[in-house]
Amino acid sequence: MKDNSRRGFMGKAFGGVAAVGAVASLFAMKKSWDPLPSVKAAGFTTLDMSGYKENELVTEKWRGKPIFVLKYTSEMIAAMDESQKPRIITVGEASYLVTIGLCTHLGCIPSYDRKKESFLCACHGGTYDLVANVTKAPPPRALDIPPFTIKGNTLVLGEVGPEYLEMKKNGLTL
Amino acid sequence: MAHFTKATSIKDWLNQRLAIEKVEKVLASEYWIPKNINFLWAMGMILVVTFALLLVSGIFLLMYYQPNVDLAFDSVNYTIMREVGYGWLWRHVHGVAASVVFLIIYIHMFTGIYYGSYKKGREMIWISGMLLFIAFSAEAFSGYMLPWGQMSYWAGMVITNLFAGGSLHADGLVEWIRGDYVPAQAFLSRFFMLHVLLIPLAIIGLIGLHFGALRIPHVNNQDGEEIDFDEESKKYLAGDKAGSKVIRFANDFMAKDMMVVGFYLVFFFYLVFYHYGFAMDPVNFDPADGLKTPAHIYPEWYFLWSYEILRPFSTDIGLMAFAFAQVIFMLLPFLDRSPNAVPASRRGLFKYWFWAMLVDMIALTAMGKLPPEGAFSTIGLVAALVFIGLWIALPVITYFEKKA
Numbered sequence: 001m002k003d004n005s006r007r008g009f010m011g012k013a014f015g016g017v018a019a020v021g022a023v024a025s026l027f028a029m030k031k032s033w034d035p036l037p038s039v040k041a042a043g044f045t046t047l048d049m050s051g052y053k054e055n056e057l058v059t060e061k062w063r064g065k066p067i068f069v070l071k072y073t074s075e076m077i078a079a080m081d082e083s084q085k086p087r088i089i090t091v092g093e094a095s096y097l098v099t100i101g102l103c104t105h106l107g108c109i110p111s112y113d114r115k116k117e118s119f120l121c122a123c124h125g126g127t128y129d130l131v132a133n134v135t136k137a138p139p140p141r142a143l144d145i146p147p148f149t150i151k152g153n154t155l156v157l158g159e160v161g162p163e164y165l166e167m168k169k170n171g172l173t174l
Numbered sequence: 175m176a177h178f179t180k181a182t183s184i185k186d187w188l189n190q191r192l193a194i195e196k197v198e199k200v201l202a203s204e205y206w207i208p209k210n211i212n213f214l215w216a217m218g219m220i221l222v223v224t225f226a227l228l229l230v231s232g233i234f235l236l237m238y239y240q241p242n243v244d245l246a247f248d249s250v251n252y253t254i255m256r257e258v259g260y261g262w263l264w265r266h267v268h269g270v271a272a273s274v275v276f277l278i279i280y281i282h283m284f285t286g287i288y289y290g291s292y293k294k295g296r297e298m299i300w301i302s303g304m305l306l307f308i309a310f311s312a313e314a315f316s317g318y319m320l321p322w323g324q325m326s327y328w329a330g331m332v333i334t335n336l337f338a339g340g341s342l343h344a345d346g347l348v349e350w351i352r353g354d355y356v357p358a359q360a361f362l363s364r365f366f367m368l369h370v371l372l373i374p375l376a377i378i379g380l381i382g383l384h385f386g387a388l389r390i391p392h393v394n395n396q397d398g399e400e401i402d403f404d405e406e407s408k409k410y411l412a413g414d415k416a417g418s419k420v421i422r423f424a425n426d427f428m429a430k431d432m433m434v435v436g437f438y439l440v441f442f443f444y445l446v447f448y449h450y451g452f453a454m455d456p457v458n459f460d461p462a463d464g465l466k467t468p469a470h471i472y473p474e475w476y477f478l479w480s481y482e483i484l485r486p487f488s489t490d491i492g493l494m495a496f497a498f499a500q501v502i503f504m505l506l507p508f509l510d511r512s513p514n515a516v517p518a519s520r521r522g523l524f525k526y527w528f529w530a531m532l533v534d535m536i537a538l539t540a541m542g543k544l545p546p547e548g549a550f551s552t553i554g555l556v557a558a559l560v561f562i563g564l565w566i567a568l569p570v571i572t573y574f575e576k577k578a
Contacts, residue, residue, distance in 0.1 A: 030350075033364070039354050059465055064356035066465045105489055107335045108328070109467040122469050123332075124485060125546050140341065140489045174343060 478542030
């Protein structure tokens with residue numbers, strides 16, 4: 001019996017040490033799969049807003065993702081209702097749509113139709129209007145707006161500014 | 175210490191140290207297979223052979239493939255396809271086998287469902303088999319990433335996005351899986367590792383479990399008859415081969431098994447040499463471009479049915495339906511409440527359930543390939559609802575099934 005309890009103790013002691021080791025190695029394994037610091041540091045893109053033409057969609061790149069930039073015409077702004085206007089980003093005199101160009105359903109890139117002034121995602125048939133609000137399911141929400149801050153006539157993507165915070169607070173983007 | 179004597183032959187020398195005769199008996203000549211079976215019982219061996227083809231062709235591809243986002247595409251489409259002697263052969267064998275293996279897996283699965291081979295002690299065979307199905311699916315997906323073409327990239331994007339869990343917005347989890355904000359170098363390297371090491375190890379281990387699960391209940395037969403394998407094997411060994419209901423695994427069963435494998439291999443290499451195109455998506459011959467989505471993103475044919483269950487619904491419901499489809503087959507032995515282990519044709523309503531499920535999965539597969547528009551959308555939605563409905567109906571109809 002004495003022997004048994006001693007073995008029992010050794011078993012438990014080993015089990016305890018092994019459990020600590022297992023948890024520690026799981027932690028290390030999790031951290032090894034994390035995005036590298038160099039990947040995270042490359043997360044800022046500065047856009048010069050003076051070069052865009054009206055009603056012409058330009059795709060920029062931020063963190064490997066496509067960013068849609070669309071300069072609105074004054075007719076477009078005039079036709080917008082109250083649910084659409086808050087999504088406009090104003091830099092200097094001009095108004096823009098700036099969103100992540102990935103469908104919020106499963107991440108395909110929607111295409112822009114200049115004539116219909118709307119976006120269509122070919123993967124699963126979702127559509128968005130010209131401020132990228134959803135007009136046909138399956139997308140669960142409007143195209144996301146990337147974190148941005150306005151600096152003079154430029155827009156810095158990846159840096160959180162007051163205009164972005166305001167939009168986020170009002171639930172306009174995730 | 176065991177007593178060793180001077181060996182009389184090489185076989186005797188090995189026998190004293192490794193008991194090779196005993197091992198041979200346990201694994202082959204005295205491993206008993208019922209006589210009352212048909213060609214569908216050869217699918218297991220066909221899968222073993224196909225896995226071997228995948229392994230051998232994979233080893234040769236591995237010698238020239240470069241898991242690097244700048245080099246991967248050319249290492250496959252230029253180096254392997256044009257420079258390496260017979261490189262095209264390994265690629266086409268690998269691609270065709272990856273597709274055909276799922277055809278055989280589905281036949282193997284539906285054979286098991288038809289003959290009730292997941293009941294009465296055979297539950298672990300079914301469960302280990304479904305775990306193998308999951309492992310093969312993960313292996314197929316990770317392998318699909320490696321040529322780093324447009325379909326590789328966008329399938330990788332879409333499938334990893336599933337882990338955000340819809341409205342849960344677990345974007346951190348998605349970025350963790352990718353090791354980047356989008357599929358990039360970290361993603362390619364880790365899926366390469368999964369494809370050539372971790373998942374194959376899991377598959378080999380699961381094949382061992384699958385075979386081990388067969389030993390005690392033995393292989394089922396065409397009538398679901400409960401055979402006393404001890405009794406029948408004694409009869410066989412005593413010389414009454416005609417009266418016994420069983421035969422040896424080797425060479426008796428294997429002789430016919432390998433004949434079916436032979437027919438299969440003729441078909442397989444016909445595909446490899448003359449019809450490999452079905453396993454090579456043309457869109458994947460464009461290099462990956464993160465700023466351009468292909469017009470239609472669809473998975474390979476063997477994933478279409480579960481993709482179609484995801485597609486007709488809004489994101490969250492779609493994900494739930496998809497998750498349901500992924501796990502529900504695993505639970506088959508417990509959802510089938512009838513004790514009858516006989517062919518579906520003798521099982522009342524279950525007969526209709528079986529054929530309805532088969533036809534529904536074919537319909538889902540066909541709709542999954544077509545663009546989600548108009549009538550196709552509607553048929554897809556109906557087929558997805560039928561799939562879910564059939565699984566909900568299963569416990570009820572089998573509970574009221576008469577004892578056969």
